[in-house]
Amino acid sequence: MTLRLYNTLTRQKAEFKPIDASNVRMYVCGPTVYDFAHIGNARPVIVFDVLYRLLRHIYGADHVTYVRNITDVDDKINARAAERYPDLAPELAIRKLTEETANQFHADIAALGVLAPNVEPRATEHIVEMVELCDALIANGHAYVAADHVLFDVSSMPDYGRLSNRSLDEMEAGARVEVAPYKKGPMDFVLWKPSKPGEPSWSSPAGIAVAGRPGWHIECSAMAGKHLGNVFDIHGGGIDLAFPHHENEIAQSRCAHGTPVMANVWMHNGFLQVEGEKMSKSLGNFITINELLATTSFGGSQWHGRVVRLAMLGTHYRQPIDWTVDRLVQARATLFDLSFLHDVVPAAEPHPDVIAALADDLNTPSAMSIVHGLAKSAHRNADQAAELKATLQFLGVYDSETQHDLDPGHLARQVDASHVNRLIAARLVARKAKDFVESDRIRDELSAMGVALNDTKNKGTGEIETTWEVRR
Secondary structure, three states: OOOEEEEOOOOEEEEOOOOOOOOEEEEEOOOEOOOOOEHHHHHHHHHHHHHHHHHHHHHOHHHEEEEEOEEOOOHHHHHHHHHHOOOOOHHHHHHHHHHHHHHHHHHHHHHOOOOOOOEOOEHHHOHHHHHHHHHHHHHOOOEEEEOOEEEEOHHHOOOOOOOOOOOHHHHHHHOOOOOOOOOOOOOOEEEEEEOOOOOOOEOOOOOOOOOEEEOHHHHHHHHHHHHHOOOEEEEEEEHHHHHHHHHHHHHHHHHHHOOOOOEEEEEEEOOEEEOOEEOOOOOOOOOEHHHHHHOOOOOOEOOOHHHHHHHHHOOOOOOOEEEOHHHHHHHHHHHHOOHHHOOOOOOOOOOHHHHHHHOEOOOHHHHHHHHHHHHHHHOOOHHHHHHHHHHHHHHOOOOOOHHHHOOHHHHHOOEOHHHHHHHHHHHHHHHHOOOHHHHHHHHHHHHHOOEEEEEEEOOOOOOEEEEEEEOO
16 A cells, blocks of 8 residues: 655655654644634644544554644633633643643544544643753754743754745745844744743743743644654644744754754645635634534534534645535535444445545545445445445544434434524515515525425415425
8 A cells, every 4th residue: 555645845745655664653733722622723633633544554553653732831821811710820720721621622523533642742741851952952053042032043044944935035024923132033933931920930941040931833843752753754734834833843853853854744734714714703703613513603503523524524635625504514414324324334444445545645535435436336235335334434424423413303403493493484574575585595594504494385374384304
């Protein structure tokens, strides 16, 4: 089996050759635990879970090490903890916030069918390694101390910007970096900074007398190096992290250890939009994973975690994805149509054509096309039904609980009935006013929610009456 992956670093797709086939190593940037993870955060979680499953299939489950970190020291965490728990001491407030948020993250992504990583390090557990990295970079001439900060000297690294394919002049022109008089260069970034009163603090590197805390970028370099070594196989994350976060990780790790690369392959998933627009709180289209799973705020329906996962797999990971209600409705209908697999005993292995599709740079659209073809013939062929179920389980979109949770009776309880009834009433008003454009729009909105309408004429009054049900 030849696995081919697109490498952001080389901008080419090439055969993946692990450093050590007995221990294939992958690092993926995890959450900063200050708030609910949003649906954009779910994309790398799902994408790299599929890759993790594929690597385990090819090399063996005991020969893959997957590290996904938790960032639990950050400016946003400090601010949110003070806002949410003003009556607690800062350290207690921060600990309470990060624990609660991390637990919520784990519960939300578990519903998406993801496997737990082999190691889930927390930044606060790796301060010693961060201090050591700072000291090594200072000793190597790649970092300097100024105003109780430790800063990376970007000018000391000739090929800084290679990952994002930007020259230093381009980066300086478009940079949104802190302007500080103690910086040697405008692109120099913080490795360590002094802590303000009430913020987490530790003994600083380089003999700095003031207690401080790490910068964001140094955290991942320290955690990846601790658990995977100075050079490892794959580093993943969202394309929004390529610059400056991943660029700075590379700079820190390479310059501290004197290595030509930090990771051999860099993989990035594309951006996510919601109904054609950039997701933002100001536009009112900011959606958390928890909201999709537990409320009817998106499309008037709760969405099963495996539906969310299946909807995500319909687009190639490197392409932008438009997150729509219709996409979720289609994914739910697909899982409904697989109800005949409920009592099928899965085969020992997933279908080889699906594995081959995934081995071509995680081509999930091709894999799902093969799955749809299998589903058509599996109704008549027991062996193919068994192989189909094994494939769906391998992809993480089907487990023993999925069919029960997607039963129409169960689903009906997840639809906001009052919202549906209000839309139906508005549609009837539009029909009476002969505003058929608005009537059709409402019908389409209900259809996108998975609601099927049945219009009948009352024999006594002659009025149109509408009933509804959750579409199978």
